[in-house]
Amino acid sequence: MVEFLIKRPIAVTMSLIAVLVLGILAANFLPVSLMPEVKIPQVTVQVTAENLSARELDATVVKPLRNQLTQLNHLKNIRTETRDGSSTIFMEFEHGSDIDFIFIEVNEKIDRTTLPKDIERPRTLKANATDIPAFYLNLTLKENIPQQTADIQKFIELSKFGLSVISKRIEQIPEVAMVDISGQILSEISIIPNLPKLQALHIEVADLEKAILGNNINLGNLTIRDGEYQYNIRFSSTLTQKEDIENVYCKINGRLYQIKDLAQVKEVPQGQIGFVKSDGKSALTLAIVKQADARMSDLKKEIHQLTETFRKDYPHIDFTITRDQTALLDYSIDNLTQNLLVGILLACLVIFFFMQDFRSPLLITLTIPISLIITLLCMFVTRISLNVISLSGIVLGVGMMVDNSIIVIDNITQKWDKGEKLKTAVIKGTNEVFTPMLSSVLTTCSVFIPLIFMSGISGALFYDQAMAVTIGLFSSLAVSLIVIPVYYYRFYKKQEKRSRNRFLSRFHLMDYEKIYENGLKWIFRHQVLTWGILIGMIAGSCGIYLVIEKRKFPPITQNDLLLNIEWNKRINAVENERRTSRLTDHLKPLLSQYTVMAGSQKFLLSHTKENSVSEAIVYLKTVHPDSIPVLKEKIRSYLENNYPEALYSTESSGNIFDMIFAEKEPTLVARIRSINGKSPEPDLLNQLLRSIRDKLPSIHIEPVAWQEVVQLLTQPDLMTLYGIDYNRLFYKLKSAFNENRIFYMNEGEYSIPVLLGEEEKTLQHILRTTTVKNDAGIDIPLSLLLRENRINDLKNIISGAEGEYYPLQLEVKEKNIPDITQQITAVVAADRNFEVSFSGSYYSNREMIKELSAILVVSLLLLYFILAAQFESLIQPLIILSEIGIDLFGALFLLWICGSSINIMSMIGIIVMCGIVINDSILKVDTINRLRKEGKGLLKAILMAGNKRLKPIIMTSLTTILAILPFLFTGNLGADLQFPLSLAIIGGMTVGTIVSVYFIPLGYYYIYKIRQS
Known part of the structure; x- marks a missing residue:
């Protein structure tokens, strides 16, 4: 095939241009998102x-x-x-x-x-991945309006404006699925009866309600025929505004009254159970949710244009965009792209210095953009989006893309240097390395196949990375076999022999061939010491594995967080907002932006945690990620000093990565259940927790979030005695507590509730002063009919498949967990009122590591099968795969030294390293076999193969390492994810290159020397 292609350079060029044009077009239509589209179960x-x-x-x-x-x-x-x-x-x-x-x-x-x-x-x-809003848009008035002042009417108008105008205009953008709103304050109609006047006139509150409802009716339509004409007549008597209610007539005891004569009708703000504040101002917050198939970049452009229009049209309103997911996407994609370009540049520099020629390195460097464009075309065809995971797969593949070109060009050059004609050297040099190159690509790709079968959504997620690497490698293989030989022949066709560039020859930094020969001689002279070092490295791998930290995912660099606070007191929303505002004022010097959501919010979707009135969510953004630890410490000290009973926690600010991967549980959770299956008794549970606290004094155990529950117990005997039924009593209580909503008035996009009640009073005042009439018309005090009872109960009731339990959450070091669980189990067993089971990220992390270890074994088996098929030998694959146990030391050692951990990304890096690192050894063993078939002796074949393959081995290793090296020096989502993966690959590849150069020859020599003897 190569002979045919080098005769058709124009056909190859035209075909290549056609593919590149299609690839560039496909790249413009390739969907861009933060993470792959995965179904979250x-x-x-x-x-x-x-x-x-x-x-x-x-x-x-x-x-x-x-x-x-x-x-x-x-x-x-x-x-x-x-x-x-x-x-x-x-x-x-x-x-x-x-x-x-x-x-x-x-x-x-x-x-x-x-x-x-x-x-x-x-x-x-x-x-869904699209549940997380792409933006939050906060609307505030230029002048701050406190929620407790008479000027609250201005904020009510802002709320109505946001609901009816702003949200509707944003929803008209094709990329927007919906706008979810919270923080709005709307009005309600409050009807306060004049009770002394009603009593004097012997009028019941129920009579007023009956009169109002009787005037708020819609009888529908009647169709009337008048000869050949037909008319629809509508009968309607609906109340649509405050004045309509005031002017309602009612006839009671033979006299005619209007509602305004008997009660005060006023429009007031609805009772608030939650507030939103943006940078200290009362705010209306709009969560903008993206359409599933929309491009994030298009949405960002439209939203920013519309926001600028809003600012011009409504200068009295501030529009602030917060929690911008597109910024995270742009930052991550830009940094990954930058890492890609830096990696390509470093790889190209290595090639130029080693080849010491301008033409052949130019051919090699052309492989990268051509392979990249073909990869993007294939990604478009296979419907894989450009995201953090797929882009990191492309970056990972860049270093390996040039490997095939290096091997082909180096082999052709060696044939040409030996005196063969250029055409013959191109054909033989390409065909000779086709089999080992295909084997190398297959072995690299094979390690990704088991990753797809990982349990959970992680397997589906890393499908994108596996496909990106696989497509990239096969693209580069095709380019190396089809394009490189044709252009190599055209570049050097007029040149009788290859000559080195004088300028590049000056940069020959070291004589690596001499270093290799001296090193190999030392290895063969000190074989016992060499085997001892290798065994020590394998033992070191086991030791590092035992002491290194194990977690599910690597830490992610962020400059914002969410603070969740449970004040652990029965406070109202106003007090909640006051406390939270004091906290943000204390933190303000560290903040560039913050949003407070105090109390219950009015969002429809589940993107924001549902809060009670006494809870708050605070979004805090700092200028720099380094400020986050300081911010957390200030939060801790402030809350512990001012509100020691408050419970609080911090978490990431919420993006698709967190939605898929975030640790939703602490390190250890003790699930405490009552033996009798009932709710835990407060005194017994508190006593148990005190015992656990005494047993584990060094561990912080948060107090239980109890709440005082007020029960109003009826006295059935007295109710019967005084002739009071339950419906009448319940109606009276609803009116007294202002909970008697009689109907809703429609006003455009929203409804205004109409309440018939009384002035706000305390519980004790209501019980002491309120009366209810019996059938005889006698007023009976509520204090006679109701008995007040106060009990303690859990504020949040947590249950699982096994029933109700109390989750005792503990953040402890993993190495102490076996001892802690044993002590807690002993305390619970001694109590005899409870039983305990354990869960938490500690257990899920170990399950994940076990699963990845099993995947590693499967990957090694696949590698063995491919190598055995290539070499037609059961022994030679063992020689090659034996180096992996030694290479693991390099990967684990670098992870440990750099303070990283064993997590899903580092384990994937180790698995990928296993597929990459043996490529050099495959080439070397294939060359030794070919030289032995040509009649060379065992030792001579080993030495000749080492010299012949030394330069491509060093070059391919360096290009792979340098391509992913930029991940170690940038802090963003993409780089943070790839940091442990890169450490594992760099550590394994560094040791693997040395092992491939020195240990593989030694192992090959030992095995075949024994077989010969």
Whole structure:
């Protein structure tokens, strides 16, 4: 084939140009995203019941739902979290499950569950990569409006404007799926009866309600025929504004009144259970959710253009974009692209200095852009997006892309230098190395195949990286076999023999051939010492593995975080906002931007954690990532000094990477359950935790988040005695607590509730002064009919498939966990009221490492099968693969020295290294075999093969190492992910190159010397 191609340079050139044009076009249409599109096997069910306490909601709604949902197929884990008024059921399924079908099944299970009549149907949500908003857009007034002032009306107008105008204009952008809003304050109509006047006129509050509802009716349409004409007549008497309610007439006891004569009707802000503040100002926050198939760059351009238009059109409003996911994407992609260019430059410099010629290195460097463009074309065809994972696969492949070209050109040059004609040297030199090159590509690609079968979404995620490397390597192989020989022949056709460039010859830094010969002689003279060093390195690998930190994912550089605070007191939203504002004022010198979400939020989607009134979420952004540790320390000291009872935690600010990979559990969780299966008694649980605290004094154990529950217990005997029924009593309580919503008035995009109640009072005042009329018209005090009872209960009720449990979360060092679990188990067993089981990232990390270790074994087996097929030998693959045990020392040692850990990325790096590092040894063993077939003796064949393959081995190793070297010096999502992978590959390749040059000849010599003897 090579002989045919070198005769058709124009055909090869035209074909190449056609492919390159298609590749460049495909690159412009290639979707760009932060992470690959993967289906996340998670479903969430949200339950809302405003009038139920956490305990009542868990018993009457959540428990029946949980019993039904645990019957779902492929369910991996279920956890429910219940608080006053709401509950969330989290379900995780096995990866690969049909999540669309499961979503239907979940809804069927909900429909089969018997729920109370007044509970609205639970909402079911699938977890999608697009759930995380691309931006948060905060709207604030130029002048700050405190929420407790009379000027609150201005913020109500801003809220209405944001809902009806701003959100609608943003949703018109094709790339926007929806706009989710929180922080809005709307108005409500409050009707406050004049109770002394009503009592004097013997009028009941219920009479006012009846009159109002009687005037708010819509009878629909009637169709009337008038000869050949037909008319639709509509009868309507609806109340649409405050004045309509005031002017309602009611006839009571034979007299005619208007509502404004008997009650005060006023428009007031709705009772707030949550606030949003942006940089200290009251804000309306809009979470902008991207369409699944939209390009992030297009969305960013449209949003920024529209925001600039808003700023010009509405100068009295500040528009601030926060938590910009596109910035993370741009930063990561730009840095990866920069790393790619730096890697190419370094690889090219190595090639120029080693080849000491301008033409052949130019051919080699052409391989990279050509292979890259062909790779992008193939990615477009296979529908793989350009993202952090696939781009890192391309960067990983860059160093290996030039390897095939180096080997082909070096082999052709050696044939030509020996005196063969150029055409013959090109044909024979290319054909001679085709088999070992194909074997090298197959072995490199084969290590990625088992990664795709990893459990969980990690396997699906790294499919992109595996495909990017595989496509890149096969592209470079095709270029090396089709393009390089043709152009090599054309470049040197008029030159009788190859001559070195005088300028580049000056940069011959060292005589590596002499160093190699001296080193090999020393190895063969000190064989016992050499074997001792090798065995020591294998033992060192085992030792480092035992002491090095093990975690699921590497730490990611960030300059922002989310602070979650539970004040652990029954405070209202106003006090929550006051406390949180004081905290942000304390932290302000370190911050460039911050957003406070105090209390419950009004988002529809599940991208933001659901909070109670006493909880807050604070987004904090610093100028530089180095400020994050200082910020965390200031948060800790402030809260511990000012609010020691508060519970708090910090987490990453939320992006698609965190959604897929974030450690959702602490290192260790002790799941404490009552032996009788009931809810834990407060006194018993507190006593148990004190015992654990005494047993483990050095470990911080957070206090339990208890809440005081006020129960109003009816006195059935007295209610019967005084002739009061439950409906009348409940109606009176609703009115007294301002919870009696009689109807809603429609006002454009939103509804205004109309409440019939009383002035706000304390609980004690209501019980002491409020009365309810019995059938005889006598006023009976509520204090006679109700008895107040106060109890302590858990603020958040956590349950799993096994039932309710208390999660004792512990952040401890992994090496201490076996001892800690043993001590906790002993304390719980001695208590005899509880039982305990353990979970946490400690266990999931070990499962992941076991799985990756199994994948490593499978990869080695695949390598053995490919090598055995190539060499037609069962012994020679063992010689090559034996170096991997030694190369592991280099990978683990560099990880340990650089302070990294064994995680999914470093383990993948080790697996990939196993496929790359043996390529040099494959070439060397193939050359030794060929020389022995030509009649050379064993030792002479080993020495000649070493000299012949020394330069390409050093060059291919250096280009691979230098291509990924930039990952060690940049801090961003892409580089942080690839940092441990790069360390593992660089460490393994460095040791592997030395082993390939010296140990493989020694091992080959020993085995065949024994066989010959």
